[in-house]
Amino acid sequence: MRTPTQKGRFGEYGGRWVPESLVPACLEVADAFEKAWVDPGFREQLQTMLARHVGRPTPVTPAERLSAELGVRVVLKREDLTHTGSHKINNAIGQALLAKRMGKHRLIAETGAGMHGVATATAGALLDLPVTVFMGEQDVERQSHNVFRMRYLGAEVVPVRSGSRTLKDATSEAMRHWVSSTEEAHYCLGSVVGPHPYPWMVREFQRVIGDEAREQHGTVPDFVVACVGGGSNAAGTFAGFADTSARLVGVEAVGGSGATSGQAGVLHGSRSLFLQDEHGQILEAHSIAAGLDYPGVGPEHAHLRDLGRARYVAVNDEAAVAAAAQLARTEGIIPALESAHALAWVAEAAGTPELPAGSTVLLTLSGRGDKDIATLIARSEESRA
Numbered sequence: 001m002r003t004p005t006q007k008g009r010f011g012e013y014g015g016r017w018v019p020e021s022l023v024p025a026c027l028e029v030a031d032a033f034e035k036a037w038v039d040p041g042f043r044e045q046l047q048t049m050l051a052r053h054v055g056r057p058t059p060v061t062p063a064e065r066l067s068a069e070l071g072v073r074v075v076l077k078r079e080d081l082t083h084t085g086s087h088k089i090n091n092a093i094g095q096a097l098l099a100k101r102m103g104k105h106r107l108i109a110e111t112g113a114g115m116h117g118v119a120t121a122t123a124g125a126l127l128d129l130p131v132t133v134f135m136g137e138q139d140v141e142r143q144s145h146n147v148f149r150m151r152y153l154g155a156e157v158v159p160v161r162s163g164s165r166t167l168k169d170a171t172s173e174a175m176r177h178w179v180s181s182t183e184e185a186h187y188c189l190g191s192v193v194g195p196h197p198y199p200w201m202v203r204e205f206q207r208v209i210g211d212e213a214r215e216q217h218g219t220v221p222d223f224v225v226a227c228v229g230g231g232s233n234a235a236g237t238f239a240g241f242a243d244t245s246a247r248l249v250g251v252e253a254v255g256g257s258g259a260t261s262g263q264a265g266v267l268h269g270s271r272s273l274f275l276q277d278e279h280g281q282i283l284e285a286h287s288i289a290a291g292l293d294y295p296g297v298g299p300e301h302a303h304l305r306d307l308g309r310a311r312y313v314a315v316n317d318e319a320a321v322a323a324a325a326q327l328a329r330t331e332g333i334i335p336a337l338e339s340a341h342a343l344a345w346v347a348e349a350a351g352t353p354e355l356p357a358g359s360t361v362l363l364t365l366s367g368r369g370d371k372d373i374a375t376l377i378a379r380s381e382e383s384r385a
């Protein structure tokens, strides 16, 4: 996948749609990242931290019993085995190191379910950078476990009371706060969304997933599959296979399907695909997987869709819950409900012309299901009642 233009365009998407007062800060981040990314010293520092503190490289695991059930050969890239339990830590550590290099003294982050907040709090603790996390009030209530984790790691969690009190509002508030503190703070954005350079920079920090998987898998798989919220684990995975014959598939939640059923618009500093009503108002997303509860998708995914290089599909809550149970039963792995969406598409499509029997599928397991246990308990009680 390519480097975007100077202005951060991926085809007709991307860009830097921010207030005048934020332009210098975005340029500063872009300049710092460009230089750091070609600096062998920075790359080595990052690689050392990913090895020591994250546990990279993560393994790839052939899912043999699942494959036998589905009739396709599934290999899992295990981001669920990273420290803190999801791929978010790859990007958080990368940006925290960059913030240090830029001479910033603290980090700002947004979070929905709390995984990016926990990852940023962890990176902040490691690198001695105080962290402020903006989180919708409704998510603060729903995700009390992760709120405790963030605070325990020393971060300040600020509940956001505007709008729907979820991720979309937390992101807006984090950007507003950044405007007033660009001198001393770095905004550590958690997915391949936002103004340039974030979609590109976050994809580069996550490409370690795809680069490792490519090498570990050896031969090129027929399909490469990942779930898509904003799209960072998918973008990082796809980056390792973009120049191969592998078919790339991004799996969204039906209630958060920006790439599958969104329209072009501008939100949080970039032009991309968002779920909108007939007046262009951005709609609320709804998914059982908090990490997929975002109405849009990163601009590079919008572009890959238009090019036909990647395909985007959506699955519903029930299919994801069933796929999580199937992986637990066959492989002894309880996946994050986000990752279960990718598994659900494979289960649905296996043996059809969309995913012919006998195909090899490399699937990124973006996180582990520990954070979803309360949701799964509630589901199983509902189904028993």
Ligand SMILES: *Cc1c(COP(=O)(O)O)cnc(C)c1O
Pocket: 085, 086, 087, 088, 115, 116, 190, 191, 192, 227, 228, 229, 230, 231, 232, 233, 234, 291, 292, 336, 338, 339, 366, 367, 368
């Ligand atoms: C945040 C999250 C996602 C969705 O984010 P992307 O940017 O689309 O990768 C997926 N899985 C898990 C486990 C997450 O925490």
